[in-house]
Amino acid sequence: MSILDKFRQLAAARDALIGDGRPPFGAVIEKILSPTEGIMYGRRTILLGTNNYLGLTFDPTCIEMAQAALRDEGTGTTGSRMANGTFSAHADLEHELADFFGRRGTIVFSTGYLANLGMLSAVAGPDDVVLVDADCHASIYDGCRLGSAEVLRFRHNDAGDLEKRLRRLGDRSHRALIVVEGIYSMLGDRAPLADLAAVKERYGAYLLVDEAHSLGVLGQHGRGCAEEAGVETAVDFVVGTFSKSLGTIGGFCASDHPELDLVRYACRPYMFTASPSPSVIASARGALAALRARPELRQRLWDNARALYGRLEALGFELGGAVSPIIAVLMPSADAAIAAWRRLLDGGVYVNLVLPQATPNARPLLRCSVSAAHTPEQIAAVGDAFGAIALPAPHRIGSVIAL
Ligand SMILES: Cc1ncc(COP(=O)(O)O)c(C=O)c1O
Numbered sequence: 001m002s003i004l005d006k007f008r009q010l011a012a013a014r015d016a017l018i019g020d021g022r023p024p025f026g027a028v029i030e031k032i033l034s035p036t037e038g039i040m041y042g043r044r045t046i047l048l049g050t051n052n053y054l055g056l057t058f059d060p061t062c063i064e065m066a067q068a069a070l071r072d073e074g075t076g077t078t079g080s081r082m083a084n085g086t087f088s089a090h091a092d093l094e095h096e097l098a099d100f101f102g103r104r105g106t107i108v109f110s111t112g113y114l115a116n117l118g119m120l121s122a123v124a125g126p127d128d129v130v131l132v133d134a135d136c137h138a139s140i141y142d143g144c145r146l147g148s149a150e151v152l153r154f155r156h157n158d159a160g161d162l163e164k165r166l167r168r169l170g171d172r173s174h175r176a177l178i179v180v181e182g183i184y185s186m187l188g189d190r191a192p193l194a195d196l197a198a199v200k201e202r203y204g205a206y207l208l209v210d211e212a213h214s215l216g217v218l219g220q221h222g223r224g225c226a227e228e229a230g231v232e233t234a235v236d237f238v239v240g241t242f243s244k245s246l247g248t249i250g251g252f253c254a255s256d257h258p259e260l261d262l263v264r265y266a267c268r269p270y271m272f273t274a275s276p277s278p279s280v281i282a283s284a285r286g287a288l289a290a291l292r293a294r295p296e297l298r299q300r301l302w303d304n305a306r307a308l309y310g311r312l313e314a315l316g317f318e319l320g321g322a323v324s325p326i327i328a329v330l331m332p333s334a335d336a337a338i339a340a341w342r343r344l345l346d347g348g349v350y351v352n353l354v355l356p357q358a359t360p361n362a363r364p365l366l367r368c369s370v371s372a373a374h375t376p377e378q379i380a381a382v383g384d385a386f387g388a389i390a391l392p393a394p395h396r397i398g399s400v401i402a403l
Pocket residue numbers: 111112113114116137139181185210212213241242243249250251
């Protein structure tokens with residue numbers, strides 16, 4: 001037996017998925033045409049499997065800002081901010097994020113994954129407890145693993161279950177960090193933040209909200225789920241990413257706690273990796289400015305989300321959550337999900353295939369993510385492509401999918 005033998009099993013699983021030569025995981029977009037269209041397997045395809053919520057990846061101002069930074073500051077920083085020095089644009093972006101969230105400070109990380117890894121491992125120490133919603137993202141669980149705190153899971157979106165666990169902790173509840181997401185990435189459902197925040201306050205715990213999928217999407221000013229729920233003051237740490245609504249790459253944590261700045265000195269995923277390239281920081285700054293100045297993008301995103309959700313619901317598909325820019329179409333089996341994914345691709349629509357164990361409740365699903373940049377015609381075309389794989393109601397036998 002060699003250390004590489006374990007990959008044989010993976011190879012068999014991967015080969016079974018490759019099927020007709022179009023692997024659902026790591027599908028190749030041969031050419032990007034716009035925020036919402038690309039060429040896949042030689043065919044013009046509507047992209048409904050991105051997280052480009054505000055459609056800013058081709059925003060002319062962001063591109064110009066990135067080009068200027070590339071020209072003036074070079075292609076990369078070539079090191080970490082602690083060891084190799086910080087560019088002033090990183091600090092400028094931190095100030096702009098702090099101002100946007102109305103917080104005392106912000107730390108920018110190289111990705112959203114590293115923001116969670118860094119915050120969880122640095123903030124929760126050996127005598128502390130992390131209470132994690134069961135459906136939280138892998139980066140949150142990995143952050144717990146990198147740290148040394150005790151980790152307890154509570155039932156997804158269940159404030160009662162959270163309260164039960166906090167009660168059992170007794171005095172230790174003051175050393176507990178509750179971790180939830182604003183919008184959950186697989187089903188598109190939202191955290192009941194008003195209830196969770198009330199429990200947090202009752203037990204004197206701390207609350208971290210990952211607004212990765214809700215930044216720019218929820219709240220009057222786009223600050224996320226906590227803004228929408230009116231509980232921003234109860235949130236100790238706001239984590240987010242630039243890789244979704246801001247259309248680039250990077251992550252952050254904003255907080256009013258003065259200790260946040262000291263996290264930089266105790267956080268391996270901040271200290272031991274290179275800081276984001278100047279062009280990345282510049283386009284993130286441009287996108288944040290666009291998010292603040294153009295609320296119509298959020299309006300268009302929600303118009304598109306409502307239109308597609310309504311169409312899929314009318315077709316009889318079982319959908320994962322309430323209306324949101326993430327629309328999860330639940331599938332009866334993995335085979336049905338893979339077949340439906342391929343037929344949608346044949347119909348010129350690319351969505352994300354998600355199979356257990358990456359799905360909540362072990363249900364295979366097709367994850368659609370809507371963008372403000374989708375046109376009404378594209379949303380209608382996506383509806384038509386789903387219509388082509390749905391069986392008419394009288395012929396359904398436990399499933400709406402025609403295989
Ligand atoms: C909830 C959540 N948090 C964090 C991340 C990581 O973000 P990034 O892509 O910036 O590493 C993701 C990415 O999918 C996510 O869904």
